Amino acid sequence: MSTDLGLPSIGGLDLVPTTDAKQTAKDFTSDQEVRWCPGCGDYAVLAAVRQFLPTLGIKRENTVFISGIGCSSRFPYYLNTYGMHSIHGRAPTIATGLATSRPDLSVWVVTGDGDALSIGGNHLIHALRRNVNLKILLFNNRIYGLTKGQYSPTSEVGKVTKSTPMGSVDHPFNPVSLALGAEATFVGRALDSDRKGLTEVLGAAAAHRGTALVEIFQDCPIFNDGSFDVLRKPETKDQRLIGIRHGEPIVFGPADHRYAVVQDGLRLKVVDADSVSPEQIVTHDAANHELAFALSRLSDQDLTHTVTGIFRNVDRTTYDDAARAQVQQAKDRNPTPELQALLNGRDTWTIAG
């Protein structure tokens, strides 16, 4: 749900042709055999996306998935839409050109923590600030899988991998903080195994006009097995997962022990819900940039507290809409441009035969 900031607002899919035909997950499934490792979190995301796409009601042929390089970037091959498996880190650039020249397409980027945040970091932040109408699914498994197990820009300090036998000394990115700092207009996060939460964020991202970044925590069972287990296990997840929803107070935890998020100076902190009055509990506002940033910093990336849901969702004129509007404005001013007049320019002279 976009927050109304008083600007003329259209949805992310408003210029994409719709269909009344009944579409199913099968219609969005290509004939290619899926070749991820058994137990890979990508399977869950693929299944969720295949279920989700038909619900958009847009024509399948107007849907495009662009990926970079990495395990997750094989994603487009498994969807029966238009797709491009491009090169490492560059998918946002290709998607930018496509989305800018084709407003009738729903354009999705599939990328990973290495692809988006390491080799493609520059393109990611510029896509976000530019606010091109495209949706970026960032599969974050905190490891390099396709190159067989080196640390990634989201790996924890101290992580022992093939390239860091004594532990990584590299400080990781917080992808949500990064996106918010890069002026992103939509930032969401979900867990691969949480079909409902993931689908909800995907739906809001699709409806958002502009660049949407969705971070998806995803397990690599081969090189970083169980990395998000504390967010999945019944005995730990309730203490750690904080689902947020625009307009609702931020409370979480098991039924017998509720926690709340309250302000602590310029930061946020988690307290026992019983220890504060209801007015002290922060109500989530997806239009509040500072709140979104504070939520992304609620704890270190040790998963002590992990916020899922939609951090930020605001309207801002998209780059592609504005660029197309300028072209249209120029055409309106000069509806029948004459190539000959352009070539002649102001000053010509003629030599007689």
Place this chain on the structure above:
Amino acid sequence: MTTNDTAVTSVPEVVTKDRVVIRFAGDSGDGMQLTGDRFTSETATFGNDLSTLPNFPAEIRAPAGTLPGVSSFQLHFANYDILTPGDRPDVLVAMNPAALKANIADLPKGGVLIVNTDEFTKRNLTKVGYEGSPLEDDSLDDFQVHEVAMATLTRGALEETGLSKKDAERAKNMFALGLLSWMYHRPHEGTERFLREKFARKPDIAEANILAFRAGHAYGETTEAFAVTYEVAPAKLNPGTYRQITGNTAMAYGIVAAGQTTGLPVFLGSYPITPASDILHELSKHKAFGVTTFQAEDEIAGVGAALGASFGGALGVTTTSGPGVALKAETVGLAVALELPLLVIDVQRGGPSTGLPTKTEQADLLQAMFGRNGEAPLPIIAPQSPGDCFHAALEAAAISVKYRTPVMVLSDGALANGSEPWKVPDASTLEKVDPGFATEPNAPDGTGEFWPYLRDAETLARPWAIPGTPGLEHRIGGLEKADGRGSISYDPDNHDRMMRLRAAKIDGIPVPDIEVDDPSGQAKVLVIGWGSTYGPIVAGARRVRGLGHDVATAHIRNLNPMPANLGEVLRAYDTVLVPEMNLGQLALLLRGRYLVDAKSYTKVSGLPFKAEELQDVFLDYITGAHPNTSAGVPAENTSSNGLSTGSTRSGAQA
């Protein structure tokens, strides 16, 4: 201007000349490029043939008055068709001591030197290492020196405008322009109109510049310092409508025109880089033609966005220079694998690395040819004059769309910023190209599937099915694809077949046969070049023929694939000589491809070849004299091991 109310005591003699070379030189902040541009426009309007050479530092404003800060603009104009901006100036305008020092060596004995004396202060002289003023000793005795206090005179002319002294002096370049315009009988309506438009928001500045321009003109007319003025009659060019154009403008127009001839929206993804940025600037003005320009975050994003637009059915274009081509290499390789249209315009400059951003060099032929991982062949076209950039862009677009391939266009700094009269093409006669988007499933097995890599039997091009086309949903990527069906394939035989198919597709693109200019039919030496050396090579050959010798010339416009008759042409001559502004890149290709003992003449000074220089080299090869010596290399530039860092001839007599 009438002469009734001016104090003309004697009318200067009017001397008729066939051709003149003028060089304006000053500080980077003196507006020499603008001055040169205006003189060029006036000259074009007058109907002379012309060729120009802007030469400026990479720094926007190097410290004022220093040698590194000198900016110059050379213009060659004539009453016949000329090919180069001229070897040496007949007239040098030096706005300060640095400009004098940097340029005086090029002025031949007896040449006209016009000096702005106001800048010849002790401080400015010391700055560039003059111990005394060259205006006061005998060092300039060989020249016809005209000392003009341009700043003072300009200030005087603008006294009543109320402009500050500093602002008034800034118009001194227009004073110089006015003086030269008088001396060469140039029309000046265009300049006055230009100044009014350029400074439309600052009418007082516009009027000040016009006043300065007129004051320069009046100065020439009223002082008796100038005994002669010169007339250069309009040139007898082929019939047609002409305009003046630079290479970058012509390239931009070619891209706009390509959108019209293909019926495709143009999408330019670009990152600013010298000397290519003007193409981005120009294209950004032509949105009404359906041109979208995207200034990307970097070179890679520029080409990535262009490729994405091509995937969506636009004509994707990226413009850059050598360092940018290096960054784009992986994406261009992807475009080769995807087999999608893409124009890559490389306005070459001196390399390696950052090299010489504002200087010309044929730096990137081998990079264009081979600068990608794996074997990733693509067509390469090199325009040979500023106006030819238009046709090169159109031709590149036609090949790109028809064959679904990235195409590289190799312009360079000399073409990009140089200008010439251009016979304006008739837009209605430009050849249309049908993009022929796929609309139907094409599987040969009748399954109703779409096979994205099922090739056209004649062109070997694959179908271009754009998103939004129902039933043709498909996935493409950088991984090797199965021939025909297009799904991922690691099959060894398939990879071998796909490599050969990609190569065969490019090799099979028909390009015109190369034409040899061998007027006598007696030549033993063939001089062959590519790109911007066309002018100097042909001018050098004309001189050689004028001296009674035979020489043949040919110019390769299509560098990949090369013309089918090229091997035959090369083998028809005893000697094949390849002058290049690099260390022998084309020569390497010709030797490798055609097993000919091609000789190289190379120079990488950041400046185009001079006609006289090439004349001497050609004569050496024709007469068999000194084919192994280096020409004109100052001693301090020659290292002790005998390797010349100036210009060298190699590959001979081993």
